[in-house]
Amino acid sequence: MDIALVTSSAFPGKDWSDRDTPLLQASLEEQGCGTRILSWDDCPGVDWTAFDVVAVQSPWSMWLKLGQFREWVDSLHRQGVRLANPHPIIVGGMSKEYLPLVEECGARTIPTTLVRPGDRIGTIAAETIDRAERDFGERAVVVKPISSGGTLGAARVTEERDLVAKLAAFEQAGVTACVQPYISSIDTLGEHGIIMIDGEFSHAITKDAILAAGRAGTQFHPNARAGYAEHGEDLADIDAAYEAYLKTVPVEPMSVRLDFLRHPATGRLLLLEIESVAPVKFFHLNPAAAARYARSLIAVAAEQHLVRP
Structure with missing residues (x-):
């Protein structure tokens, strides 16, 4: 073979x-x-x-x-x-447009706002920053291209005018963007990656935040380490996210990585994204x-x- x-x-x-x-x-x-x-x-x-x-x-x-x-x-x-x-798993994973669909199918997610060229970016900027403060306690969002890996093209933004400028730059380039609240728990608890192989939980990792305030550079999976601190309802949240994802794709993948952050108030896992094109598995x-x-x-x-x- x-x-x-x-x-x-x-x-x-x-x-x-x-x-x-x-x-x-x-x-x-x-x-x-x-x-x-x-x-x-x-x-x-x-x-x-x-x-x-x-x-x-x-x-x-x-x-x-x-x-x-x-x-x-x-x-x-x-x-x-x-x-x-x-093929459909790879193609579908090339754009984060799947995230609202996964949320509609029952996953507990970090809210994702898609911003296409021609949308009213001023209104979207005001609404998304206000919502981040109201729902997650911090007036900060992450804006990035809809198709990107690592933190390519991503930025943490706290001012409405700066978000408008970022969205305007994406619009000028003809690029759809996505905006998500910045979840402050990542600064202390990190980001949890759950690696699925053949539809089953294989292993987990935790890595540090890249876009934390005051941090320079765009490290690749900084300080990745094995495992994560498990809370009572974690497995239910992971299962729900994976089952919701399966409802959005025509075939089951051999392997994906589900990335989660913790809600700063409840501690529940919130799906950040699903890496399905070529998920790093931290072997x-x-x-x-x-x-x-x-x-x-x-x-x-x-x-x-x-x-x-």
């Missing part, structure tokens, strides 16, 4: 790094599977159909060339290439998960192998 592990020719930030793929490759090869690590944007002439499975691991240059990446993914789909996360913090994911890839590869002529 042959499995392709997909990365990028270059990452958007100098501190971005892919620690998952080498560990996954080692685990796959320990289990007797052939692997190749290939860049989606710098491998001319590669026959992707030659692989039993293509696992999109770190295609993060995609955020700087979304059209090209979409063309590449669509091309693989047309050729019948088996993707670890199916270095949970090596057993690398072996588990490798087994899942090999099982899918075996199915693909059986149907080949």
Whole structure:
């Protein structure tokens, strides 16, 4: 069996790094599977159909060339290439427009306001900052492009005029933006990532805030560590978020990461976003998960192998 592990020719930030793929490759090869690590944007002439499975691991240059990446993914789909996360999961995860849909389907989320070119940005800016203060106790929001990874293009904003300026810049570029309240608990409790593999809870991580007041830079998953401090209703909130997400997609993913923050007053988990294009799984913090994911890839590869002529 042959499995392709997909990365990028270059990452958007100098501190971005892919620690998952080498560990996954080692685990796959320990289990007797052939692997190749290939860049989606710098491998001319590669026959992707030659692989039993293509696992999109770190295609993060995609955020700087979304059209090209979409063309590449669509091309693989047309050729019948088996993707670890199916084509609709990857395509749907390229834009955070799924967030209001997941909320409608029953997830407890951080409210997300989509701002499209032509919308009344002055009114939206005033309403979203006022709502953040009223509902979450802090007059601050995060504004970012609807399609982005890490904190690319994101900013924490506390003044209405600054939010108007940010939204106007996105509008001028023809970019849809999203605005979410800044949840202050991230500054002390961090952000919790829940990694799901084959529809089941695999492991959890916690990482520090990037956009906290006074913090400079855009670190990539700062101070990531294994586990999280579990509260009484956490599992119910995680299950509800995942089940709501499944109602919005036509097929179940092999793996996603659900990112949560805690409500500053109630402590309940609020869904921030779902990473489904190429979720970082933090295998270095949970090596057993690398072996588990490798087994899942090999099982899918075996199915693909059986149907080949």
